[in-house]
Amino acid sequence: MANTQLQHRYVHGLDGLRALAVIFVFAYHYGFSWASGGFLGVSIFFVLSGYLITSILLKQYDEHQKLLLPSFFKSRIRRLFPAAFFMVVCVVAWTVLFKPSLLSTLQGDAIAGLLYVSNWWFIFQDVSYFDSFQSPSPIKNLWSLAIEEQFYIIWPLLLLIGLRFTRKKKTVLFIISCGALVSALLMGALYEPGMDPSRVYYGTDTRSFELLIGCCLAFVWPLYRLSSKNVPSTGKFILNVAGLTSLLLVFLCTSLLNEFAPSMYRGGMLLVSLNAAVLVATISHPSSIIGKLLSFKPLRWIGTRSYGIYLWHYPIITLTTPTTEFGEFNYVHISLQVIATCFIAEISYRFIEQPIRKEGFKTFFRQTLPTFKPSATFRSHLKFAAPIVFVIFFLLFTLGVTGILEPKKTESKQPEAVHIETTAKPISQDNNLKEKESSAKEPSYTQVLSIGDSVMLNLADPLQETYPNIVIDGKVGRQLSEALNVAKNYAQFNEPSSAVIIQLGTNGYFTEEQLDELLKQFSKADVYLINARVPRQWETEVNEKLEKAAKESKNVMLVDWHTLGANHPEYFTKDGVHLLPEGAEQLTKLIYKAMLKSTDIS
Incomplete structure (x- = not known):
């Protein structure tokens, strides 16, 4: 019974880490000087994803001697797709109504986003991640979700092949480590100093090492086997010193590094990811002080909604910030944008993400409206209005991505x-x-x-x-x-x-x-x-x-x-x-x- 509890232990401190990561990214997109390295929050997400997903898969393999791939893929779709789809539909509808000049940009971006190939779409379209002068795509942040989804599709298959053919986890660990090293070396090889680094920043091939580092950690520090029993005082001391040191380094990197420094792409991100792995490892252990510190309730709230916050913060910033304010700080506008982001993320979490994640799509659509019963009159109005609202949103989305409502260009475009x-x-x-x-x-x-x-x-x-x-x-x-x-x-x-x-x-x-x-x-x-x-x-x-x-x-x-x-x-x-x-x-x-x-x- 105790072993079963260990296997299903939920680590609240990791929610706190998610909160820090999404705050770093949020602050980076606002251009705060203290968060010049805030883009590294994505690296933390990648390492954490690699660790948690591989821990789940290894636990399955230990219990069943196989990977339950259909259920795994179904759970990933339930977890990621509904909230992303909801965000993209709303952004396209908003753009059709209030900012039709962005439709030409948004058409391909929306389709690529829903197919989880945004990162490669932006690479082939030569869209810079760091250039916000040319009407930035409001869903450009979907590039990282594309990498994660590609990882979720490919990685379980590769892991299954590795476990079936080698049988020794040490051998699989060595192969994964080599793969991470190759990816990091590829980032350094493709990076050109002084050039826009978007190619290596977006690429699945050049960012895989961050996910693979998390995978390696799952082999040597599996979450479902960690226990606070029989941990000597010396071990606890080392664990906590390592955790506090790695957390301090995360804050230093966030405030001191920037996205154009050549060192970032020639070993810098690798070191940042290794440090993130140390932090994840210490937080995950039941004896960790740092894990308890990051279990602070407000951080946990942000962490559990971090997916929705990440999805919504960028479109809200780009669609509601006047171009005259980019790079400037209107704290009233920023406060309103933060409140709006958290509010919509909460709506998404409560009424879309959690219900579908727990009950599935069929149950969600079958039970959501019938269980929402404020009054008989309201219910009757809702049954009448809901299909109309759905049709309107669907039409706006369809018209937006197909370009039917795109305004005709009457002015000549400035030559590149x-x-x-x-x-x-x-x-x-x-x-x-x-x-x-x-x-x-x-x-x-x-x-x-x-x-x-x-x-x-x-x-x-x-x-x-x-x-x-x-x-x-x-x-x-x-x-x-x-x-x-x-x-x-x-x-x-x-x-x-x-x-x-x-x-x-x-x-x-x-x-x-x-x-x-x-x-x-x-x-x-x-x-x-x-x-x-x-x-x-x-x-x-x-x-x-x-x-x-x-x-x-x-x-x-x-x-x-x-x-x-x-x-x-x-x-x-x-x-x-x-x-x-x-x-x-x-x-x-x-x-x-x-x-x-x-x-x-x-």
Whole structure:
């Protein structure tokens, strides 16, 4: 009897860990500086999922000498699909009614989400996880659920094959460990420093090691065999020190790391996952103090609803946050969004997740409405209204994913990349800047090159008016690392009579080495670095590197757009990054003044 109780022991501390993980992710999506590594909450979820699922499967195998795969798959579908389906239907319906401009993005995302292939869909569609400038998909967070569902389908089959053919769990453990190592090495091999890391971030192949680490833990620390009996005091001390240390490391990683650091993808996530495994192991043991600490009731409440909170927080943030507030903190709006997320997650948990998980789909649909009996009158109205509401939601969902209600595009879309080249002649011969101080005060460059991202595309018209001989090379979403190859096409600009304008850093971090390599390609020209005005967590680090480069090189000048732009929100579109015509004009003037100053003409 005691053994049976051990086998079915529920660990409340793991709910507390789920709560911390979802809070980290929530805070990361808000852009709080103390949660720059909050995306690692997903790594905790992956390790925990691998551990719990493998513990369940190993328990089945020990008891029955086989895996009960049909019941396992059925339980996973009951647990995951209903809440996700409910969320996707509601988001599509909301989008049809209030934000039809997102339908073109949402159609494929919704279908991929319900088929649990979102991560690969986003990879093949070249959708960045980290770029929120181009109308982010409100269900982009389904990528991680796709990885988990793919794992739930494939892993039991592989485990069964391994247990059948080897018979020795140590051999299976060794194979799993090798698989985890291969996945982690693949992440490091596919990662390109300075490039958007979304490919390795989304990939099932490059994230499997986190799940497999949890699987390994289940072999050496099976949940159903853990007991507080006969644990020596030394063992308890080591257990608790390990737990407290790993928890402290989780908080440090969450506050100090960021998603663009090369070290994250070259061993960093592996170490984070190993630390998460230590934390899961200590919490799972009945003798653990840390497990009792994380059993705090409010944490347990969040933890039991963490699936619904994770599902709903991202669409609520993206659909209800004005674009002017992305990267800013309106705490009234944030509070309302948190309350809405928790409220809807509670509704989902009580009336969808738990009933279907316990009773199944048939019983749920057969019993839910009949058992809800506030009054006879209300019941009769409900029986009449419920089918109508269902049909309306179904129609909105169908119309949304099929694109029938998608608004026709009447405006031309901004090109993703542009190359503009005009007939070259010295700037001093023709300069149409409206507010130059005098015709004598003009920088005398024979040619000008500008390389940038989508902000550079906003600058194209005023730059051409001011510098008729300019060559503009701009591309939406361009990282500084991509500009290294672009710059090789403009070797002719590396001469003293040339000016090179570089506007990069809007879309993420870059390394000092990459910036130095770019500047070396124009070592003979005058280079003007435009710092970033981007309400994202990488803004400060990017601007510090640009400022440092300008101080260290005589031919490099800083154009301080950040300071000017910070005081003039009217220069920007709603995202606070891209430029309105007035902003483009003002930045062009700032560049012009920097050129006047550097050429010492007065």
